Amino acid sequence: MSTTTVKSYQEISQDGLWHNNPALVQLLGLCPLLAVTGSVVNALGLGIATILVLVGSNLSVSLIRNFVPEQVRLPAFVMIIASFVTCAELLMQAFTYELYQILGIFIPLIVTNCVILGRADAFASKNPILPSVVDGFMMGLGFTAVLAVLGAMRELLGQGTLFENMQLLFGPAAESWKIVVFEDYSFLFAILPPGAFVGMGILIALKNLIEQKR
Amino acid sequence: MAFIRVSSPHLHRPLSTHQVMRYVILATLPGLATLTYLFGWGSLINVLLASAFGLVFEAIVLKMRKRNPMPALKDNSALLTCVLLGLALPPLAPWWMLATGSFVAIVIAKQLYGGLGNNPFNPAMVAYALLLIAFPVEMTQWISPARLLEHTPDLVSSLQAVFGHPQIADAFTMATPLDGFKHKGELMADEYWRQNAFMPEKVWEAWALSSIAFMLGGLFLLWKKIFTWHIPVAFLGSLGLLSLLAYGADASNFASPMIHLFSGATMLGAFFIATDPVTAATSNKGKLWFGAGIGVLVFVIRTWGNYPDAVAFSVLLMNFAAPLIDYYSQPRSFGHKKPRKGIKHDA
Numbered sequence: 001m002s003t004t005t006v007k008s009y010q011e012i013s014q015d016g017l018w019h020n021n022p023a024l025v026q027l028l029g030l031c032p033l034l035a036v037t038g039s040v041v042n043a044l045g046l047g048i049a050t051i052l053v054l055v056g057s058n059l060s061v062s063l064i065r066n067f068v069p070e071q072v073r074l075p076a077f078v079m080i081i082a083s084f085v086t087c088a089e090l091l092m093q094a095f096t097y098e099l100y101q102i103l104g105i106f107i108p109l110i111v112t113n114c115v116i117l118g119r120a121d122a123f124a125s126k127n128p129i130l131p132s133v134v135d136g137f138m139m140g141l142g143f144t145a146v147l148a149v150l151g152a153m154r155e156l157l158g159q160g161t162l163f164e165n166m167q168l169l170f171g172p173a174a175e176s177w178k179i180v181v182f183e184d185y186s187f188l189f190a191i192l193p194p195g196a197f198v199g200m201g202i203l204i205a206l207k208n209l210i211e212q213k214r
Numbered sequence: 215m216a217f218i219r220v221s222s223p224h225l226h227r228p229l230s231t232h233q234v235m236r237y238v239i240l241a242t243l244p245g246l247a248t249l250t251y252l253f254g255w256g257s258l259i260n261v262l263l264a265s266a267f268g269l270v271f272e273a274i275v276l277k278m279r280k281r282n283p284m285p286a287l288k289d290n291s292a293l294l295t296c297v298l299l300g301l302a303l304p305p306l307a308p309w310w311m312l313a314t315g316s317f318v319a320i321v322i323a324k325q326l327y328g329g330l331g332n333n334p335f336n337p338a339m340v341a342y343a344l345l346l347i348a349f350p351v352e353m354t355q356w357i358s359p360a361r362l363l364e365h366t367p368d369l370v371s372s373l374q375a376v377f378g379h380p381q382i383a384d385a386f387t388m389a390t391p392l393d394g395f396k397h398k399g400e401l402m403a404d405e406y407w408r409q410n411a412f413m414p415e416k417v418w419e420a421w422a423l424s425s426i427a428f429m430l431g432g433l434f435l436l437w438k439k440i441f442t443w444h445i446p447v448a449f450l451g452s453l454g455l456l457s458l459l460a461y462g463a464d465a466s467n468f469a470s471p472m473i474h475l476f477s478g479a480t481m482l483g484a485f486f487i488a489t490d491p492v493t494a495a496t497s498n499k500g501k502l503w504f505g506a507g508i509g510v511l512v513f514v515i516r517t518w519g520n521y522p523d524a525v526a527f528s529v530l531l532m533n534f535a536a537p538l539i540d541y542y543s544q545p546r547s548f549g550h551k552k553p554r555k556g557i558k559h560d561a
Contacts, residue, residue, distance in 0.1 A: 189348035198322065 009134050016138025023146035024207045028114040032106045034196040041165045043151030045099045046106060047144025049088045054116055056084040058136030061124040077120045085110045099168040115143055153199050160185035235290035237440050239297055241431035248427035252420040255372040256305020261297050267316035268296030275325045291330045295319050298338040298486055302479055304356045306375045315341040335533045336493045342526040354522060392478045392522045421477040432485025441489040444498050448505025449484045456513040483525035493533045500543035507532045
């Protein structure tokens with residue numbers, strides 16, 4: 001492994017949130033991204049689970065980085081990631097059972113989310129513990145932000161509401177967060193997978209536009 | 215018979231884009247007239263509204279792309295797309311459906327890919343498929359033929375239905391032959407036909423008549439050499455052959471070739487949509503494969519799929535395949551080696 005230049009925490013954060021955003025720039029983890037962003041609550045649920053797994057796996061991979069031979073590093077990383085995903089899955093079953101049922105297969109599938117293995121191999125296996133944790137958190141936050149924006153877009157376009165069913169994630173107090181923007185409105189396309197592709201394309205275009213204007 | 219002496223040059227000036235588009239739009243007129251005669255004002259309103267929306271969107275998006283909108287507006291391509299969309303949508307579709315459809319066709323399916331000539335998918339069919347997925351109920355309710363009803367929707371109530379009172383449209387709608395056949399349930403086909411209440415003879419007649427009108431328009435284009443015979447013949451041939459085989463094998467469960475060929479969007483699709491030069495395969499051999507593929511897909515989706523009609527999905531799927539077909543059907547030019555087939559790593 002080559003020695004990498006040491007990055008400041010500010011650079012790591014900017015990379016994760018914007019310049020090297022896992023969803024908008026690296027285009028990793030598109031499968032859950034496109035599948036679960038039908039509403040804000042689903043997007044946040046998956047996003048938070050992903051953050052937990054990313055921070056945990058980056059931490060552990062960074063801890064063992066000097067003991068794992070390079071030839072077997074990928075299986076080792078996947079094992080670590082899988083155990084953290086199992087933790088996240090059990091936690092969701094315990095505290096947000098309904099949301100867990102809605103997200104279904106996409107929670108266990110976080111194991112195969114390329115963002116996580118990508119960060120483990122590209123960053124955590126070459127960097128000390130604290131930067132790795134920050135990187136995991138910021139990458140996860142960037143991913144979650146895109147999930148949430150896409151979820152809000154699709155929820156608004158698809159059924160004319162925002163923040164519906166937030167109580168699934170934040171407890172009964174969040175029930176009143178729901179905002180009805182359009183009454184009696186439904187545009188099924190935005191909720192279905194093709195709407196996710198179009199929405200994702202628009203978000204990437206917007207990001208490129210903002211970069212261009214700078 | 216007099217021999218007309220034509221002096222050189224014998225070359226014809228090729229038609230420009232806007233002339234080709236104008237011919238195609240003209241060729242849809244018999245179909246549009248027949249639809250209007252049989253089903254009331256709905257289709258005409260559809261076409262006019264969709265065209266108006268489409269031209270406005272085209273102008274706006276070209277402004278946003280910092281291009282001069284006038285040449286693109288004058289080449290009639292946006293107009294043709296919207297005319298085809300208006301013909302494909304059920305009559306008395308609400309105005310917001312037409313607006314959404316025109317927006318998707320012009321802005322997303324055409325201009326975002328780079329405008330005319332760069333779009334990989336047929337814009338009208340992209341819009342149709344999107345609307346079908348987004349509004350399945352509205353999209354599968356066709357108005358019943360006017361002659362069947364004692365009170366046909368007049369122009370005023372048609373406009374009311376389009377602009378805000380969908381319940382007026384509901385009063386006039388019924389299932390199409392394809393839709394009815396799909397939802398015949400456990401009935402055997404002959405029993406189903408005997409139950410005239412569901413699908414009276416006249417409905418079937420109206421569909422066949424409008425299909426024939428579209429076919430005539432298509433034949434006019436063929437005569438004018440706007441497109442070659444390959445795609446329509448391959449499409450109709452493969453669809454006819456497959457449905458004939460299925461019908462011959464089991465007449466009580468499969469729709470007859472007549473239903474497949476002369477109802478739904480078959481004729482409109484074969485002559486006006488599949489022949490779009492931008493999104494179809496280019497060589498003659500490729501066009502045959504392209505058309506035949508659409509025919510097979512239409513039969514498969516209509517018979518076993520969830521949606522009653524399948525032309526839009528089939529055309530889009532074959533649009534996907536068109537570059538591949540082109541790759542494998544490159545004609546050999548005289549004096550050159552055979553075209554390469556498959557990926558070879560030579561040189």
